[in-house]
Amino acid sequence: MNPSPDDSGANDRNRGLEAPAAPVISYNEVVLDHFLHPHNVGELAKADTDGFVVVGDSSCGDQMKLWISVRNQRIAKIAFQSFGCPGAIATSSMLTVLAEGRTIEEARLITDDDVVEALGGIPAKKRHCSLLGVQALQAVIDDWEKRGRAPPEQP
Amino acid sequence: MNPSPDDSGANDRNRGLEAPAAPVISYNEVVLDHFLHPHNVGELAKADTDGFVVVGDSSCGDQMKLWISVRNQRIAKIAFQSFGCPGAIATSSMLTVLAEGRTIEEARLITDDDVVEALGGIPAKKRHCSLLGVQALQAVIDDWEKRGRAPPEQP
């Protein structure tokens, strides 16, 4: 039957009913571990740094800094700092794990789904956290390119 | 402060707050006894009947019939029948107890308060029941007077 609802808030409600937001955040063990023991935390020495970026998510206030050191078109070293919720910290950490040792080309292909998958899932409303990391990675590679290193040769 | 309420039902409510109606009826032991074992139930024989009346409370649907037999300006016999709630039955019964043996003059003075007092109290919202009995008593004396018996001599 579904009479079309008017604009008095019923629409929001219906969307809510289909995908209720879980008010309690339950992180899995992998996420917890990356939150408690994040990998690659810190900064790279100036000399080591081939790319650096600061990105922020204005909607939730999270912020991330990302450093890379590139050798032979490969991310030899990577380091991050994150201000934000546990989701932001864990996804940042996992992102660095996924990116480390990859070629620039491979790193460019890392998606937020890859990060979430590697973590074994993340609460729905924390998904946007993983976007921040992937965005930072793209941006830090852009920075590395801008700094004058040649883009990867076409095969 | 008490801003004067408007007409949207607030008035009713305020009256309610001052004298909350008890939703549960609790009769005391005396009332219960008169309900279970009413005095003077039945009718008087035609020959005995010097006054008879039927009264009804249209608001609650209760009805009462009252018979009296008068000897020497005194209510020698009294009988009643009541259709109604326990309050109606108990107050009717107590009314006949109070009236029996009284002079017409004395009987005229019986009030609903007397009935309620003799019963040791009755729930607030059942008070109107006692009015019905007293009304019946006045009416049955009226009937006796109408039947041509002389009104009581002035002393």
Place this chain on the structure above:
Amino acid sequence: MIYLDHNATTPLHPRAFEAMLPFLKELWANPSSPYRFGSQAKAAVEFGRGQIANCIGCKPSEVVFCSGGTESDNLALRGVVRALKSKGNHIVTTAIEHPAVLNTCKALENEGYRVTYLPVTEEGVVEMAALRASLCDGTILVTVMHANNETGVIQPVEEIATTTRARGVVFHTDAVQSAGKLDRKLAELGADLVTFSGHKLYGPRGVGVLYVREGTPLAPWMTGGTHEHGLRAGTENVAAIAGCAEAVTLAFEEAETEGHRLRSLRDRFELQVGAAIQAVRFNGSEAQRVPNTSNISFQDVDGESVVLGLDVRGICVSTGSACSTDDPEPSHVLRAMGLSPRAAQGSVRFSLGRDTCAADLDATVSALKDTVAHLRRVSSIRGDLE
């Protein structure tokens, strides 16, 4: 004590009580709290939601918890008309609804909505023709109860649902008195919204359920935090929800067998009453009824007096809705069925339950016989018996 007023409330089932205990004792966190202790409480709420969804045949996201049957009715009625206020202002209901619906409709009339109160037949069933005739372009809500609380008479909700669906009108049914009494998945009745209440089916007081079919327009009513998909604010009553879910599970498990048992007890009771007492009328007995309810008019006597007469003998019955005990007016339900004020005044509701056995009813028949005989001796009215 013989308790024959299960339509007023039911005892808390021991299994429901057991289901509540952990949340009264150890797991008392606020389900919205952001730590694991809170998640446990949240999980309990969601588990209960799932149990109930399973019993009534819907998705968990279609189950909204609130504080009771009355709130569930208020949310349904007020939430739908608010969500659809730009579409129309006409509500259709019946003359025999529970005060939770009836008085809410009256309040909505004061707010400018137009309400049609459908009549019922002598047997207490709403007439489909009248319902169909009442629908108009401005009709935004039909609310018709599933089983009546005073007579147990079942309304043709499936048929109503077919009609409202064809017309694109939202349909709510108050199933407080049928939930758990019929072997029927409530979401499959076809209504868009269904109300029921924990304490009427051996669950705890303080919890009600509103089933809201996906896509049904419904504005929130109790505002505050974003609990219950934003539809009902207020810290969740976890213990009551767990107890209610257990009670619903139990009720739906046993509805069929218990229904048969109660129906045969009730029918036998009515036969016995008819044999023992002259001039009685079994209200709604020709219609389909929930199995546990019997509403009887005793000619020439007052129902309240019968109730007290039985109470003195340790038997609990009532004259109708518990909410209207202090209302001197004879039952609006029986009046709508065409009973005279006097006949309505002489009516008593017997509602059986899990703990009712044949011996209870034998004792009730005998107590009833004495009480009615006594009251008829006292009565000033002699109806057909004269």
Place this chain on the structure above:
Amino acid sequence: MIYLDHNATTPLHPRAFEAMLPFLKELWANPSSPYRFGSQAKAAVEFGRGQIANCIGCKPSEVVFCSGGTESDNLALRGVVRALKSKGNHIVTTAIEHPAVLNTCKALENEGYRVTYLPVTEEGVVEMAALRASLCDGTILVTVMHANNETGVIQPVEEIATTTRARGVVFHTDAVQSAGKLDRKLAELGADLVTFSGHKLYGPRGVGVLYVREGTPLAPWMTGGTHEHGLRAGTENVAAIAGCAEAVTLAFEEAETEGHRLRSLRDRFELQVGAAIQAVRFNGSEAQRVPNTSNISFQDVDGESVVLGLDVRGICVSTGSACSTDDPEPSHVLRAMGLSPRAAQGSVRFSLGRDTCAADLDATVSALKDTVAHLRRVSSIRGDLE
């Protein structure tokens, strides 16, 4: 587990649980039922009403039971504006109310009421001058909370009551977070309506109280049967009412001694935190606060991360109102106090209770020190510490 989130909910006190038991087990009748078994339940409700009236300093007839703090707030706000709609359409509240009041005000704005949201000082206290300036001829309701749920900061309700009384405006205060925490009879605050909730003072979930000063205009909101003097329909939750009454009694008995104990624990905790961790801010600590609450901003870290860090160590705290756990926005309360979004984001609420002891807080300080140090090591922001 160390539970420091008593502003979200409290454990049910064993004495409150004991007070509930008879009504969950034997005396489960509907209080409106017309037999003695029903009268027992009714008597329990009235006994509870009397206990509460006694504790808060009012007449029993001024106590209205409902399902919780949220409902009590809704009834107060919606009931008053409905009763006074012919008098005006202006409501005054503050920017720091609980969502139960704030979102109800927003809903009323959608219905055409005009709402003033008063600002607060840096310490989270509403300014009397702004309040006085906001009142106009059309003002029908002022609603200002007693103690804030996030900071514990106490608002000048006595002063507000003096002002509103002089102006003939109805005044409601949400005392959910002060009830039982202050040695103060709530009805003597001077407000016309006072809200509180069972589960915030060691009573059960599913019961709230609205104190309604005699003569205060208030239209019913939840409609149905004539329960609660016709002000709130729905079968009374007897067990919850009995448990709440017992909890209120206990809380008011112990408010003074327990208040002293908690205040000194809380103050000691804040000293320790200040000593152990650099760059922290104690929000509202210069204002009068309820004794159990401490709201701390930790520079350069996110509050949710602190909560999880402590949860992992078995300590339950929260970032603010439990109802807004899924709200990514930083606290509206702290923002109203002038904190930057980042500072607000880095805030955590510690709320102590009956079961809190000094050792719990020592452990919390140490866990907090580790957690904040860890998060600051990870953090990309270096505020003043850089």
